[in-house]
Amino acid sequence: MRKTRYIWLMICLTLLLPSCTASQTDSTEQPAQGPTWQEQYDLGVRYLAEGNYEGAIIAFTAAIEIDPKRAPAYVGRGDAYVKSGEMEENLAAALADYEKAVELDETSAEAYLGLADVYIFQENYEKAIEILSQGLEIIDDSKEILDSLERAKASYITRAVESKDYSAFYREENLMRPEDWKVNGKPIYECDLADFQAEFPCEEESASLWSEGHWEYRPQDANHRPSNLSAVKRGTDHAGLLVMLQWNRGSWSQYFQPDMKGIHLEDSFDETLKKLGMTELGIQYCRSAEKPFGITVSRKFIIHVDSGETASAMTISFNSIESHIYSHISFHFNKETLAVITGDFSYSPMEILF
Numbered sequence: 001m002r003k004t005r006y007i008w009l010m011i012c013l014t015l016l017l018p019s020c021t022a023s024q025t026d027s028t029e030q031p032a033q034g035p036t037w038q039e040q041y042d043l044g045v046r047y048l049a050e051g052n053y054e055g056a057i058i059a060f061t062a063a064i065e066i067d068p069k070r071a072p073a074y075v076g077r078g079d080a081y082v083k084s085g086e087m088e089e090n091l092a093a094a095l096a097d098y099e100k101a102v103e104l105d106e107t108s109a110e111a112y113l114g115l116a117d118v119y120i121f122q123e124n125y126e127k128a129i130e131i132l133s134q135g136l137e138i139i140d141d142s143k144e145i146l147d148s149l150e151r152a153k154a155s156y157i158t159r160a161v162e163s164k165d166y167s168a169f170y171r172e173e174n175l176m177r178p179e180d181w182k183v184n185g186k187p188i189y190e191c192d193l194a195d196f197q198a199e200f201p202c203e204e205e206s207a208s209l210w211s212e213g214h215w216e217y218r219p220q221d222a223n224h225r226p227s228n229l230s231a232v233k234r235g236t237d238h239a240g241l242l243v244m245l246q247w248n249r250g251s252w253s254q255y256f257q258p259d260m261k262g263i264h265l266e267d268s269f270d271e272t273l274k275k276l277g278m279t280e281l282g283i284q285y286c287r288s289a290e291k292p293f294g295i296t297v298s299r300k301f302i303i304h305v306d307s308g309e310t311a312s313a314m315t316i317s318f319n320s321i322e323s324h325i326y327s328h329i330s331f332h333f334n335k336e337t338l339a340v341i342t343g344d345f346s347y348s349p350m351e352i353l354f
Contacts (some may be wrong), residue, residue: 037066037073044076048083056080071105074098078114086121094118109135109142116148125156126168129281157285166295169282175301176276178327178345181260188243189327189345193217196231200256219256228265229256247341249334258341263331267338272331 035043044059060077063070078097081090095118101111112135119128132149139145160166179187184195193215202219217231228248247258249265257264261275273283286305295303304315315330332340 035062035066037063037070040066041073041076044073044080048076048080051083053080053084057084069104071101071108071111074101074104075108075110075114078111078118082114082117082121091118091121106138109139109145112139112145113148116152120152120155123159125152125159128152129156153281153284156281157288160285166282166297169279169285169295170277170297170303171279172277172297172301174277175297175303176261176329181258181327181329181343183259188245188343191243193233199259200229243343243345245341245343249337249339260341263338263341265338265341269333269336269338272333272338276331 040059040063044056044063047053047056047059057077057080060073060080063073064077067073074097078094078101081094081097084090094114098111098114098118101108102115105111112131115131116128119125119131129149129152132145132152135145136142136149156168160168178189181188183191184199186195196217196219200217200219208216214234215232219229228250230246232244245258247256247265263272263275267275269287270283273286278286289305293305295305297303306315315328327343327345329341329343331338332342
């Protein structure tokens, strides 16, 4: 009897032991882990390379859900949206992703490049140039951004020329007006001989006064050498008033500089055009133009540029209908340096054609 009980006890223990072991094993098992950020990101990159843009968007989205603070997944998803088709909703989604990538990592060249591409697709070249310029300030050694910036500028210029919309080449409020050229603090068309003598003092005999309102003035420098300035005025009434001026660069230029928006002989081509109201894009166009061209800003402003292999001449013409003042001013450059300024002013309104 005792032996029978022992046998039954051993059988029960044998049956219970696997169950206990299994229970112990279950209690120490780790839960199964899902894919990592890197795995999902790599999957998105692979799908993107294969042209599976929908799959790439899903994979990059999964990576973002795992870690929303890593910029590359936003860039990758933005690329996938753009390559899915240039529909407005895709471009808007890509724009948001690239902006988020820049926010997370301002040193991500790919994010700036992606942003610029979206703006170029939308033909917003000005914004694309702004974004790329911003990126280049932060990542100054990025050849990709620099190359993209140059392409964006060239595309913007091409579109402006084809559409004849030159508004990006200048700031109208900064363009030079006749009243900006002053002598003795007065606009040039209000000056008389006494104003020139006060602004550019010289020997008495260097000024020839033919009659009232008709004179020629050529001051001398401190050593009595003929100056780089000559001025001629003819006419006493508004119908016949004509003022002609010329400044030439020379050893005496420091004595007789024009008073005109801070422009001086010896200024560089870029400096001169900037002071005249041209934008960086406009200056680049003036440099790249292979033949003379004219830009009609309005009935008041016409800009004519004559460029050779290097910056050679810049002519700015103004026609002010309200005040009946016509002024024509030319800026001539020698090896990129402003060498000669000529101008004529009259009260005879006329249409200017280039």
